[in-house]
Amino acid sequence: MPDPKQTKASPIMADTDIAIVRIAPETSFKNKAYEALKEAILKMDIYATPEPVMLDERALSERLGVSRTPIREAIAMLEQDGFVKTVPRRGIVVVRRSKAEIVDMIRAWAALESMAARLITTTARKKDITALRDFFRDFGPDRLPQDHVEEYSKANIAFHQALISLSESPVLVDLTNDLLLHVRGYRQLTIGRKDRTATSLPEHLGIIEALEARDTELAEKRARDHTLGLAAYVEAHGQELFT
Amino acid sequence: MPDPKQTKASPIMADTDIAIVRIAPETSFKNKAYEALKEAILKMDIYATPEPVMLDERALSERLGVSRTPIREAIAMLEQDGFVKTVPRRGIVVVRRSKAEIVDMIRAWAALESMAARLITTTARKKDITALRDFFRDFGPDRLPQDHVEEYSKANIAFHQALISLSESPVLVDLTNDLLLHVRGYRQLTIGRKDRTATSLPEHLGIIEALEARDTELAEKRARDHTLGLAAYVEAHGQELFT
DNA sequence: CCTAAGTTTTTGGCATGCCAAATACCAGAA
DNA sequence: TTCTGGTATTTGGCATGCCAAAAACTTAGG
Numbered sequence A, B: 001m002p003d004p005k006q007t008k009a010s011p012i013m014a015d016t017d018i019a020i021v022r023i024a025p026e027t028s029f030k031n032k033a034y035e036a037l038k039e040a041i042l043k044m045d046i047y048a049t050p051e052p053v054m055l056d057e058r059a060l061s062e063r064l065g066v067s068r069t070p071i072r073e074a075i076a077m078l079e080q081d082g083f084v085k086t087v088p089r090r091g092i093v094v095v096r097r098s099k100a101e102i103v104d105m106i107r108a109w110a111a112l113e114s115m116a117a118r119l120i121t122t123t124a125r126k127k128d129i130t131a132l133r134d135f136f137r138d139f140g141p142d143r144l145p146q147d148h149v150e151e152y153s154k155a156n157i158a159f160h161q162a163l164i165s166l167s168e169s170p171v172l173v174d175l176t177n178d179l180l181l182h183v184r185g186y187r188q189l190t191i192g193r194k195d196r197t198a199t200s201l202p203e204h205l206g207i208i209e210a211l212e213a214r215d216t217e218l219a220e221k222r223a224r225d226h227t228l229g230l231a232a233y234v235e236a237h238g239q240e241l242f243t
Numbered sequence C: 001c002c003t004a005a006g007t008t009t010t011t012g013g014c015a016t017g018c019c020a021a022a023t024a025c026c027a028g029a030a
Numbered sequence D: 001t002t003c004t005g006g007t008a009t010t011t012g013g014c015a016t017g018c019c020a021a022a023a024a025c026t027t028a029g030g
Helices: A029-043 A057-064 A068-081 A099-123 A126-136 A149-166 A170-186 A194-212 A216-237 B029-043 B057-064 B068-081 B099-123 B126-136 B149-166 B170-186 B194-212 B216-237
Strands: A084-087 A091-094 B084-087 B091-094
Touching: A029 A057, A029 A068, A029 A170, A057 A068, A068 A084, A068 B068, A099 A149, A099 A170, A099 A194, A099 A216, A099 B099, A099 B170, A126 A149, A126 A194, A149 A170, A149 A194, A170 B099, A170 B170, A194 A216, B029 B057, B029 B068, B029 B170, B057 B068, B068 B084, B099 B149, B099 B170, B099 B194, B099 B216, B126 B149, B126 B194, B149 B170, B149 B194, B194 B216
Parallel strands: none
Antiparallel strands: A084 A091, B084 B091
């Protein structure tokens, strides 16, 4: 790469150095802590206990074997993500979302996914679209999703992520992934709920068909309505999920 | 609420303390630094110079009169936002977006705004919708937007933000604001461009009409197409904006 | 037993200082 | 002048330690 700041003359050497990007940046403790804490937060069931979950800088630094500094930086990052909220002289609380917030996030997700569907109809390759069916290969009239909720739930999420990826839009991918991480706290109980599972599969197949048909408007509509359906479902049946 | 951890007895005091939230958290240096740096970054014209813009921790800490610690935490936050990228032993660079990235962001924006329009048709009050016209009160056949690009550009942005706010969806509001901050780097040259300004006003009015008519599908479509139009415009005429 | 004043402990915020890697700089050799 | 080797400097990463506010705990008084 033509570096404008090369000290003096530029040796020949041509483009011999291409592809020699830059060796492993060996992620810093800050980033390691960020990843570790993020995973820990996502793994814990925040909505299980009535009391707010708290984190302690010192305890974490000892637990992870690093000083408080990188921990604090990681916490600052997580706060930007909306996963935690640090209250001055009280502590760091893991944020709990209300039902209304979850519904709101799912609506935004619907918006992004419908745009992804729209884009896919004009740019994706047919084989990639068809490949989306593979996520549901193991399900059918003889093996109903509602009888394997856990498994279907995984396939479900994988399908949605693959779908959005087909849009080849990094922004859509990133934004939906972020939203999914937040919504996921309501796991099992929502996305993979039996009564909703029944209607889910046909809707997914409907989306795929519209994509294959390159019907932009229809694909967009089906993708949107499908996810908005989830939002409506959570809004209606979300009582059992306190907060 | 039956709090199991109340030290001893709980005084009467009933609900006298409602609405007495918690006095000013006196924002920390970390947050002050975050705000200050964010504003500074947004204010500078990142796309003006060929060389990447760099930030220096120590210089900033001296400039802002605080130690490096809160500065570093602020930088970590800005990195999460995607405004800067710190490279291990080289420095902190202000991220420059490519045209493709900007276009991608505008598409996501279109998705979110069209969802906002959809929600508005079912929940917003008529008077609030009609009030959207006020942003363009100063423009008309006798005072064309293209003759007052700067002013119209401001009204434009204010309109879009007000529109999204009407959806009463915090998530949509936050996400679009974030996107707008990034896209804005391409200011003047894009959003307020003369040739696009001409078609912008009628489209805006069209959106408002659809909202007033409570035509969900039409409002959604118009909002989407309007912003997608901007994306297409930037994609086609974005050459002059280097990177 | 209950209240309330006083004391200790906890907790996030921040300043400092050192380290290693990467760079910039400089002098000496060809 | 042009390399080359070595040295000083710059820069982000991190560990430590102190501070003040707030909570938790203790104890004297009624």
